[in-house]
Amino acid sequence: MKYYIVIFGCQMNISDAERIAGVLESANYKKSQNINEADLVVIVACSVRQSAIDRVYGVAEKLNQNQKNILTGCLLESDKKKFGKIFDYILDIKNIKKLPKILTTNCYHILDDRLKCDNSSYLNITPEYKNKLLANVPIMTGCNNFCSYCVVPYTRGKEISRPAKKIVTEIKKLVNNGYKEIWLLGQNVNSYKDCSAESGQIVNFPKLLKMVDSIPGEFKLNFTSSHPKDFSDELIQVMSECKNLSMDLNLPVQSGDDEILKKMNRPYTISQYKNLVKKIRKALPNIRLSTDVIVGFPGETKKQFNNTVKLFKEIKYGVAFINKYSPRQGTAASKMKDNVPWQEKKRREKILIDIANAKNKK
Ligand code: SAM
Ligand code: SF4
Ligand code: F3S
Numbered sequence: 267m268k269y270y271i272v273i274f275g276c277q278m279n280i281s282d283a284e285r286i287a288g289v290l291e292s293a294n295y296k297k298s299q300n301i302n303e304a305d306l307v308v309i310v311a312c313s314v315r316q317s318a319i320d321r322v323y324g325v326a327e328k329l330n331q332n333q334k335n336i337l338t339g340c341l342l343e344s345d346k347k348k349f350g351k352i353f354d355y356i357l358d359i360k361n362i363k364k365l366p367k368i369l370t371t372n373c374y375h376i377l378d379d380r381l382k383c384d385n386s387s388y389l390n391i392t393p394e395y396k397n398k399l400l401a402n403v404p405i406m407t408g409c410n411n412f413c414s415y416c417v418v419p420y421t422r423g424k425e426i427s428r429p430a431k432k433i434v435t436e437i438k439k440l441v442n443n444g445y446k447e448i449w450l451l452g453q454n455v456n457s458y459k460d461c462s463a464e465s466g467q468i469v470n471f472p473k474l475l476k477m478v479d480s481i482p483g484e485f486k487l488n489f490t491s492s493h494p495k496d497f498s499d500e501l502i503q504v505m506s507e508c509k510n511l512s513m514d515l516n517l518p519v520q521s522g523d524d525e526i527l528k529k530m531n532r533p534y535t536i537s538q539y540k541n542l543v544k545k546i547r548k549a550l551p552n553i554r555l556s557t558d559v560i561v562g563f564p565g566e567t568k569k570q571f572n573n574t575v576k577l578f579k580e581i582k583y584g585v586a587f588i589n590k591y592s593p594r595q596g597t598a599a600s601k602m603k604d605n606v607p608w609q610e611k612k613r614r615e616k617i618l619i620d621i622a623n624a625k626n627k628k
Contacts (some may be wrong), residue, residue, distance in 0.1 A: 287394035293366035311339035340421035406452035414598035430620025441483035462507035518558035521575030556585035562611030564602035
């Protein structure tokens with residue numbers, strides 16, 4: 267039997283797909299190079315914007331009737347209900363260990379929602395890495411922050427940190443096998459906290475970073491995403507002492523305006539954010555900063571957007587990921603009026619992209 271995985275969304279979904287592949291390979295499924303030749307198609311969905319969900323329908327329409335199809339990934343309950351009519355099975359990513367069992371049962375829907383979520387173990391599944399030099403290593407999943415626009419706390423649930431010991435063992439193996447680039451992944455890596463250590467000591471993100479950096483061998487170390495509110499002085503200090511750390515750092519600001527940040531439930535001000543950037547740049551003078559921004563958040567005026575423009579000119583990001591606001595069902599922002607027209611969102615997006623690109627041409 268051959269399988270094919272379609273991945274939408276961020277690095278976390280790429281990493282989840284590697285774990286799905288690991289489960290399928292150990293059940294003797296073989297990877298198909300082509301979706302049409304696969305007996306089983308697994309779609310790993312992203313719900314961060316409506317456009318990402320619309321693309322799932324696009325793929326589903328092209329599947330043929332003889333192909334078994336499974337939908338997993340970041341999904342809202344409301345979308346799961348809609349997709350239930352199209353897919354053979356909708357599986358919580360935390361239950362992917364149970365995939366072989368589901369596949370041997372012909373009555374998929376009988377098992378549906380009766381599977382208890384297996385929170386602790388899915389990150390410890392041995393992955394089938396896609397790349398031979400770069401490896402994504404999830405250190406935590408979920409998010410407790412509830413930014414008002416974001417689905418992640420609903421689709422991935424509460425933060426769960428993976429035991430530091432397991433992370434270090436996985437990375438040691440990767441480095442011994444010649445991997446040159448390691449990415450520590452999570453929706454909010456710097457709130458990582460492992461309380462499971464036998465010593466009773468809590469391993470926070472700076473401590474984990476230090477442990478990983480001390481692994482013998484030559485490799486580049488990256489992490490994403492980090493939240494400005496959890497970027498501690500201890501973390502900056504550890505980063506400045508690391509020997510393998512990449513000088514690329516993503517520090518999502520989301521907006522350059524204090525009022526909008528408040529409405530987004532991002533608990534920092536622009537002055538605090540700038541102060542943080544100053545401390546990071548002082549400790550790590552070669553750091554290259556990137557950021558994420560949402561344009562056209564409900565009620566964002568031209569004046570408020572101009573504060574983001576001002577911030578961009580001041581910080582001079584190397585790379586910027588600009589997202590046009592997309593209302594997501596169930597989030598706090600979905601109850602606010604989405605009153606910035608699409609054309610205006612596109613205009614604001616272009617302005618910020620042009621500033622980032624102009625900086626890169628210099
Ligand atoms: N945890 C990261 C942080 O705190 O910034 C971000 C993770 S989120 C899954 C990735 C990016 O998607 C966010 O940085 C944000 O810019 C964007 N995003 C999230 N919800 C969005 C929405 N409703 N509309 C547009 N962009 C959105
Ligand atoms: Fe979403 Fe990131 Fe906010 Fe969590 S911290 S709710 S993942 S934007
Ligand atoms: Fe999308 Fe989930 Fe990532 S919603 S951006 S795939 S964490």
